[in-house]
Amino acid sequence: MKYWLILPFMACVVIFSPAQQLFVSDSSGWNTLKEGDFLSFKISSTDSISPRLTLQGADSLRMQLDSLGTFFWKPGFDLVSRLEKQKEISVILQAEWKDGRRVTRPLNFIVYHQNRPPVVEDLPIFYVKQSSANSYKISEQYVNDPDGDPLVFKSLQSQLPEGVALSSQGLLTWTPSRNQFNALKNTPLMVEFIVQDQPEKAETRGKIKVAQTQLDLPPEILLIPGDTIITIKEDERVNFKIYVSDLTEMRT
Numbered sequence: 711m712k713y714w715l716i717l718p719f720m721a722c723v724v725i726f727s728p729a730q731q732l733f734v735s736d737s738s739g740w741n742t743l744k745e746g747d748f749l750s751f752k753i754s755s756t757d758s759i760s761p762r763l764t765l766q767g768a769d770s771l772r773m774q775l776d777s778l779g780t781f782f783w784k785p786g787f788d789l790v791s792r793l794e795k796q797k798e799i800s801v802i803l804q805a806e807w808k809d810g811r812r813v814t815r816p817l818n819f820i821v822y823h824q825n826r827p828p829v830v831e832d833l834p835i836f837y838v839k840q841s842s843a844n845s846y847k848i849s850e851q852y853v854n855d856p857d858g859d860p861l862v863f864k865s866l867q868s869q870l871p872e873g874v875a876l877s878s879q880g881l882l883t884w885t886p887s888r889n890q891f892n893a894l895k896n897t898p899l900m901v902e903f904i905v906q907d908q909p910e911k912a913e914t915r916g917k918i919k920v921a922q923t924q925l926d927l928p929p930e931i932l933l934i935p936g937d938t939i940i941t942i943k944e945d946e947r948v949n950f951k952i953y954v955s956d957l958t959e960m961r962t
Contacts, residue, residue, distance in 0.1 A: 731755065731756050731813070731815075732753060732754070732755050732803060732805055732813060732815045733753070733754050733755070733756075734751050734752070734753060735751055735752035735753070735754065741817070741818055741819045741820060742819070742820045742822075743785065743819070743820075743821060743822070744785075744821070744822045744823075744824040745785050745786065745787045745789055745790055745821060745822070745823060745824035746784065746785065746786075746787055746824050747784070747785070747824070748782075748783075748784045749781075749782070749783045749784070749785075750780065750781060750782050750783075751780075751781050752778075752779055752780055752781070753775075753779040753780075753781055753803065754779060755805055755813070757807065759807060759808075760779070761805035761806055761807045761811075761813075762805070762806045762807075763775055763779055763803065763804070763805055764803075764804050764806070765801050765802070765803060765804075765817075766801060766802040766803075766804060767800070767801045767802055768801040771783070771785070771789075771799065771801070772784070772786070773801065783819075785799075785821050787824060787826060787856065787857070789821055790821055790822065790823040790824075791823065792823055792825065792857050792858070792859060794823060795822065795823050796820060796821065796822045796823065797820075797821050798818060798819070798820055798821075799818070799819040799820075799821055800816055800817070800818050800819070801816070801817050801819075802814055802815075802816055802817070803815045803816070803817050823857075825857060825859070825907070825910040825912055826855075826856045826857055826912070827907065827912035827913060827914045828853060828854065828855045828856075828859075828861055828905045828906070828907050828912070828913075828914045829853070829854055829855070829856060829914065830852070830853050830905060830914050830915070830916035831852045831853070832852070833848065833852050833853075833916065833917070833918050833919075834852075835898075835919045835920070835921050836882065836901075836918050836919065836920045836921070837920075837921055837922065837923040837924060838884060838886055838891070838894070838920060838921075838922065838923060839891075839923050840886060840887075840888055840891035841885065841886070841887070841888065841891075842885060843883065843885050844883065844884050844885065844886070845881060845882065845883045846881070846882040846883075846918065847880060847881050847882075848863065848880035848881075848882070848903075848905075848916075848918075853880070853905055853916060855907045857907070859907035859908055859909075859910065860907070860908045861880070861905055861906065861907055861908070862878050862905070862906045862907075862908060863876060863877065863878055863879065863880040863903055863904070863905050863906075864876075864878070864903065864904040864905075864906060865901075865903055865904075866902050866903065866904070869901070869902055870901065871884075871886075871890060871899060871901075872890075873885055873886065873887070873890070874901060876901075876903055880905075882901065882903075882918060884920070891922065894920065894921055894922045895922060898919050898920060898921040899919070899920035899921075900917050900918070900919055900920070901917065901918045901919075901920055902915060902916070902917050903915070903916050903917075903918070904916075
């Protein structure tokens, strides 16, 4: 007598869920920006349960990602040099669920160089002497370009007093006459200029205050008529006037 052993057949079916994906809420131009611009977008996944999001390789870039999946970034102005013009920045976005699942996605950004205009701080006063060749060099300590661009100085010709000149390298020269010098006693002169970076030609205006020197100058002697040589005959009378002025006393 034969016996048959019948074993029930049990089918085992394993259902694999599709791989989770990460999405950026704003897919139009979200990864292209300039230095100094503020960028923000939302990151989401296909899972109904929100994962923990982290960024890898972004420590030195000052990128931020909050618990709700909002990404924030403002690239510094030192990220792309003026010679590079643009730079590609890549970081890794990682999503991790409590059950151990992990998904990663690269985030690739293109950052463009943003030119900044020159910076002009308060300049020291330009003290001048009468009838002397006075010069004043605008120092990089007070006028500079944050991007390291070469600078060119320009004067506003319509506002310059007679005799004042400003070179493209920032050298201001002036030999004030007696009247010009005396006018500075009550009204110091303000010389405006334009500093322009190259080759972008971004401009910033600045001012230099011009005033009488604070040094104790010797008295000035003025002879009228102003001939340096006077020829006379023996026993002949000569008439001329001598004016003596102390410029230091005139200022006080």
